[in-house]
Amino acid sequence: MIGRLNHVAIAVPDLDAAAKTYRQTLGAIVSTPCDIPEHGVTVVFVELSNTKIELVHPLGDASPLKGYLEKNPAGGIHHICYEVADIREARDKLKASGARVLGDGEPKIGAHGKPVLFLHPKDFQGALVELEEA
Ligand code: CO
Numbered sequence: 001m002i003g004r005l006n007h008v009a010i011a012v013p014d015l016d017a018a019a020k021t022y023r024q025t026l027g028a029i030v031s032t033p034c035d036i037p038e039h040g041v042t043v044v045f046v047e048l049s050n051t052k053i054e055l056v057h058p059l060g061d062a063s064p065l066k067g068y069l070e071k072n073p074a075g076g077i078h079h080i081c082y083e084v085a086d087i088r089e090a091r092d093k094l095k096a097s098g099a100r101v102l103g104d105g106e107p108k109i110g111a112h113g114k115p116v117l118f119l120h121p122k123d124f125q126g127a128l129v130e131l132e133e134a
Contacts, residue, residue: 001084001093002082002084002090002131003082003083003084003085003134004051004082004083004134005051005080005081005082006051006052006081006082006112006130006132006134007051007052007053007080008052008053008077008079008080009053009054009055009078009079009080009081009130010053010054010055010056010075010077010078011069011075011076011077011078012055012056012057012075013057013069013074013075014057015033015042015044015055015057018044018055018057018075019033019044019055022044022046022053022055028047028053029046029047030044030045030046030047031046031047032044033057034111035059036059036111037059037060038108039108039110039111040058040059040060040062040063040064040065041056041058041059041065041111042056042058042059043055043111045111054111056078078128079127079128079129079130080128080130081129081130081131082131082132083131083132083133083134084131084132084134085133086133087107087116087117087131087132088107090117090131091105091117091131098123099119099123099124100119100120100122101119102118102119102120103118105117107133112132114132114133114134115132116130116131116132116133117130117131119131
């Protein structure tokens, strides 16, 4: 069902410092910060030849990242995103197999303008999984 790894998201307490690390220390191509109010995050995209890294920082008081950074003040890997061909079909199959889909179960438009859903980490080896329709 799942296809390519679309991105790995790393929650960071200081977006400018994280962007600098990836740009200067690691020599990667790094975007300018981009606010995504619907998801309560500001994102910096790091382009790699085979995937992307997203450096994510809370935006607003209701950001889902706030709790994560309170528990992990230095930051950490927040989620991994796999591509699927048809997100609603994938969701229905996963729900039928007992996996929990977060939120109301309806895909939302993600950071790349494509529909996304999140799956409960307890059903996927402790990792928060995002699905993106490719
Ligand atoms: Co993501």
